[in-house]
Amino acid sequence: MFDNIQFASVGEFFQMGKYTFHVWSVYGLFAVFLFVNLFKPRMQRRQFIREQRQKALRDKQIAQQSVEQERADALGEGQ
């Protein structure tokens, strides 16, 4: 079965008989479809983790600032 490639030359393969546009646009669309649906979730995951890290960092800074503020207030009241 595998000794009968349907095309005599590489040029003929790319030409696909009369149907160059039809065959290659379908396979091109399929490639885009695969690529988008496999890589989009990966990008979204990366984005989500980046956002959550920044948020955690911000929360930490805010917590620290309020602790310092309270300490300063306590000192102010003491004097």
Place this chain on the structure above:
Amino acid sequence: MWQWFFRLGSPKWFYEMSGKWLPWLFVLMTALLSVGIVWALLYVPQDYQQGDTIRIMYVHVPVASISLACFPLMAVAGIITLVWKMKLADMVAKCAAPIGAWFTAVALATGAIWGQPIWGTWWAWDARLTSMLIQFFLLIGVIALRSAIESTDAAAKACALLSIVGAINVPIIKYSVEWWNTLHQPASNFSMAEDSPMGPEIWVPLVIMIFAVYCFFVISLILSTRNEILERERRSQWVVDLIADERTN
């Protein structure tokens, strides 16, 4: 006995297990796709009527048939959401809708490109084509409905109902070519029989491509469900730890 069922409903359990399945599914998909595409493009004999457009079938048929799996999946997930209020089922249903819309759109587009030289038209209001277009709009409807409702629980219930109703369209698509006289050809029966009109050199690569595209569907569904789990469980300790441990990239 039901323990496994409820454990399956635990987003954390699913997240951990799917992380183990993904590499294997990815290897399987890549292997099947490489064999299937090379076979379809190089070795499948030209059709005596359609010439090289027969190669379009190896993309169109798998994508179109797997697009039909989406509504039944969403309907089953919807029933599980309504009956057992399992959070994971709703997450899967939410992620399946846009993937299903992609599959349906690609099936319609590849069908149009195939129809142009063979039928002489890009589009016809034929029963199969029209019911597929309805499936596409139903999926867009499910996505729009979810984004229109603020509360996650209310959105889950509404989408579950719409998915169950929308699943009625699936048998209509499936049998449209038999119930109505359509331009679209009926499904071909392939068998091992000597006198079968469709020889193994035609259908074996098709079966390979169907399995490859199935793997792709499952992988993309798992990938986006995992993102949905992280998003919805972002306040639970295991997600906080996971985000802290993840390598920076």
